[in-house]
Amino acid sequence: MTAFLALVGLSARLSFGGRSGGALVGLVFFLAVVVVVPFAVGPDMNLLSRIGPAVLWIGALLASLLVLDRLFGDDRSDGALDLLRLSDLPLELVALAKGLGAWLATGLPLAVAAPFLGLLLGLSPNTVLSTTATLVVGTPALTMIGTIGAALMAALGRGGVMIAVLVLPFTIPVLIFGVSAAAAPAMAPAPFLAPFLILIALTLASLVIAPIAAAAALRAGLD
Template sequence: MIALLSRDMKLAMRAGGGFGLGLAFFLIVTVLVPFGVGPESGLLSKIAPGILWLGALLACLLSLDRILALDWEDGSLDLLATSPLPMEAVVSVKALAHWITTGLPLTLAAPLFGLLLSLPEAGYKWLVISLILGTPALSVIGTFGAALTVGLKRGGLLLSLLVLPLYVPTLIFGAELARRGAVGLETTTPMLMLAGITAGTIALLPFASALVLRVNLR
């Protein structure tokens, strides 16, 4: 499993669509927002948690089609399906590799980008906490979407359309947790909901992804 994780991380770095592209997209979204809504710091500070969460979510979408597409193209997915390693473990490792190369860099960069949006000082800690709790769910859900569309030509758009509705609960509670933390409100409820969503996706979706992959490989 460690060898597979290392291989997937190297592929993410070399094949494009990894953390560099995601960070660049995240930065562009953050920079463009003040041009669209105006430079007023009071307004920017109010919308900063939601904008940062939306930017991180969209940045994750950029690399989802790479999770399984490269293995499908070179035949590695067939070898993994016949290996002693369970398919559930394979998709879990791929989701972990995606989070390490995409979700984790976005989480670490978010406070820096928050400066551009006048994020309140109290909001930085909660922004990072919300992204740490929520971005693993984005990677696991994205892996499920990648399993559904693997092998389809130009399946990237279809993948985005399938995954975006599933991202909505994570976006709602993640942004709400960051917003409440920024203004000093109670954060227990959105934090528990966000953690519950992430725990549920990690527990259930690898089995669904493995089932879909077995059907697609027949």
């Protein structure tokens, strides 16, 4: 357990100031996406408040994936991955710890920033609340799915946009249920609880499946 927590801490620390941007660049990217949208759709506050939850979710999705591309790649190129494997912690738990640390440093700040960006989009207080809640429980799923992508990138020995190409299709369910729950207050009869619970289920499933897949990709790619 000590080893696991130590690795979560290291991963959070490295992701916070990581080579492909880290937490700050992720946040700025998130802000930039939200700022760019009104230029595309026009400054109509009614329209913006209607599509606001979706804009925030897409921004968070891209931001949380793009900062992950070197999550395992750096460990591979500087040799730390070898050392991480020379321990009693199974590679699956190494992947889980890396993912959790990365989420603390890059995913959670996005959810925290969402209410402020929601103001720019004219979201109602209820929608701000629902969007923030869905991002808090949904971004771990995005980060964990991104962890699979990061492991594939490490196996490929490269980084960059390719991670989004490989991973985006897998995030579609998270996006669907996240946005459905987030936008529920704005679309009166739409249910909130059902998609919200499914979103939680997706997050829990990703916490189990993603580390196994990431470890398999690392093993497959590194020998």
